[in-house]
Amino acid sequence: xxKEILKIQNLTKKYTSGLIRTKETIAVENASFKLYSxxxxxxxxxxxxxxxxxxxxxLRFIQPTEGEIFYEGKEIHDIPTKxxxxxxxxxxxxxxxxxxxxxxxxxxxxxxxxxxxKGITNKRKALESALSIVGLNTDDILGRFPHQISGGQLQRVxxxxxxxxxxxxxxxxxxxxxxxxxxxxxxxxxxxxxKEGTTNTEGISIIFISHDIGQAQYxxxxxxxxxxxSIVEQGLTEEVFLNPDHPYTKNLLACCxxxxxxxxLD
Amino acid sequence: MTEExxxxxxxxxxxxxxxGIVHAVDGVLLSVNKGDIxxxxxESGCGKTSLAELITGRPIQLLQHEGGQVYVNDLSMYxxxxxxxxxxxxxxxxxxxxxASQNSLNPVKKIRNFIxxxxxxxxxxxxxxxxxxxxxxxxxxxxxxxxxxxxxxxPHELSGGMKQRVVVGISTLxxxxxxxxxxxxxALDVTTQKLLIETFIHLKKIGIVETILFISHDIPVLAQxCxxxxxxxxxxxxxxxxxxxxxxxxxxxxxxxxxxSIACFNPDGSAETKLEGIPGIPPDLKNPPKGCRFYPRxxxxxxxxxxxxPPFFIPRTESNPVACWLYEEVGD
Numbered sequence: 001x002x003k004e005i006l007k008i009q010n011l012t013k014k015y016t017s018g019l020i021r022t023k024e025t026i027a028v029e030n031a032s033f034k035l036y037s038x039x040x041x042x043x044x045x046x047x048x049x050x051x052x053x054x055x056x057x058x059l060r061f062i063q064p065t066e067g068e069i070f071y072e073g074k075e076i077h078d079i080p081t082k083x084x085x086x087x088x089x090x091x092x093x094x095x096x097x098x099x100x101x102x103x104x105x106x107x108x109x110x111x112x113x114x115x116x117x118k119g120i121t122n123k124r125k126a127l128e129s130a131l132s133i134v135g136l137n138t139d140d141i142l143g144r145f146p147h148q149i150s151g152g153q154l155q156r157v158x159x160x161x162x163x164x165x166x167x168x169x170x171x172x173x174x175x176x177x178x179x180x181x182x183x184x185x186x187x188x189x190x191x192x193x194x195k196e197g198t199t200n201t202e203g204i205s206i207i208f209i210s211h212d213i214g215q216a217q218y219x220x221x222x223x224x225x226x227x228x229x230s231i232v233e234q235g236l237t238e239e240v241f242l243n244p245d246h247p248y249t250k251n252l253l254a255c256c257x258x259x260x261x262x263x264x265l266d
Numbered sequence: 267m268t269e270e271x272x273x274x275x276x277x278x279x280x281x282x283x284x285x286g287i288v289h290a291v292d293g294v295l296l297s298v299n300k301g302d303i304x305x306x307x308x309e310s311g312c313g314k315t316s317l318a319e320l321i322t323g324r325p326i327q328l329l330q331h332e333g334g335q336v337y338v339n340d341l342s343m344y345x346x347x348x349x350x351x352x353x354x355x356x357x358x359x360x361x362x363x364x365x366a367s368q369n370s371l372n373p374v375k376k377i378r379n380f381i382x383x384x385x386x387x388x389x390x391x392x393x394x395x396x397x398x399x400x401x402x403x404x405x406x407x408x409x410x411x412x413x414x415x416x417x418x419x420x421p422h423e424l425s426g427g428m429k430q431r432v433v434v435g436i437s438t439l440x441x442x443x444x445x446x447x448x449x450x451x452x453a454l455d456v457t458t459q460k461l462l463i464e465t466f467i468h469l470k471k472i473g474i475v476e477t478i479l480f481i482s483h484d485i486p487v488l489a490q491x492c493x494x495x496x497x498x499x500x501x502x503x504x505x506x507x508x509x510x511x512x513x514x515x516x517x518x519x520x521x522x523x524x525x526x527s528i529a530c531f532n533p534d535g536s537a538e539t540k541l542e543g544i545p546g547i548p549p550d551l552k553n554p555p556k557g558c559r560f561y562p563r564x565x566x567x568x569x570x571x572x573x574x575x576p577p578f579f580i581p582r583t584e585s586n587p588v589a590c591w592l593y594e595e596v597g598d
Binding site: 152153213251252255257 | 457
């Protein structure tokens, strides 16, 4: 039996706007799910369905209105911040805006050591091993500026940054949507490798957030379908995508363009 | 006899600026027949949008026409007076929906007033009978699946898909037989994407447009609508074929690798085949390589690829042109 790494219980997030006459928007409503160690779970939904809100809640960027998130049995807001971020890391949609273009790439990677890995003496070796996992050559990256390398490489540097912490859980929020399809496949394969782990490292659990059903089908074991803040269907990838239950999922899959079939249009 | 509506001969367009010269479109040969829905696909930065801009005859600033010719209905687009192009081609036979054009609706005007603005620009004078004109527009919008009430709304009241359809509706008001659409579906959800594609097919069916040039990086979307497809790489076309051949029987090494790298939903089973990315990055178009532009990334390259750019060859068993030296022995 696999270990339960993350448990989300009745999570609700409401955004309120206005000062006196307030207006409420429900971004996530009563979401509950679990994540087991060594698996990739996909969160699929259209824009505005609350996928990113869930990512931000898990990464403690925003506070939930109701409900709880447990990481390895502990409520995440009770865990000291640094300890939490050593275990849980995020990767985001836009690799271009995650860098400060005035500094070399080393600068951002070095901040990881400043933040939490003060004990490490051989920084260079740690960097080399993290960069080699993501398939980058240290000499191509260190000493260069962000504009000198491609978007796919930037995204891989950001994955390497997350790996420096040796996290157990990675929240990947649309990590491939701004990357060309030729490098997208490499990133997807990289996530699969990270999940498997190597002889030296443990496998990492990943929450993969995407609007792209094809990518979710390729990468994940389990999938959650979200609609307007609620989880409408969850289950094993094959079951959900081959025999969807919920009418919304059925419609979503019917609309998904595929090279394997043509829509019947009149 | 098929009628050629767009003919492009050795078209070149470069961006010139303080950054240098970017060879965005560098010798494109293409002909589009009446009734085709042709997809133009490729990675970002390969020149898809620049090609579309050049086809309209009056590209955006910085992008300059450097050579070659575009014929639309046998009328050349370059070397002719601007006003002739404007009167004879733009608005009349060719409609262009640029990328992200849903954002070009005027945010402080209702859709109806925006349409009147567009009409005044097109006709030169204010329409005399506003109500009659707007009723005609409403009729036209109805064919695209838009309610009449849309006309009385501001752009922010409409969803992304609705805005996109409004823009397509305005672009097709004068029944342009040729429609060029640039990434119309890329910012939309799958359900809205499908609605928009149905709109295009409906427009073609009822004869408002005859020929569509559909630019997208999303090959699964192109597969739903196009009958032909060209693949661009680094400012040039590498393969022209029917859509089915591009998907099931690609010939150019780049097209083959591109098809292997697409993560696509498979309704019949799990996607078991392992995806493979294309190693390397596209060349810098400020200083494009002398020979084949795919040479540094190609797995089946030959010695001569390094020095000479291949012309189009037709492989022995196929009927579609491929720009690759691998098919040279077959003759052209």
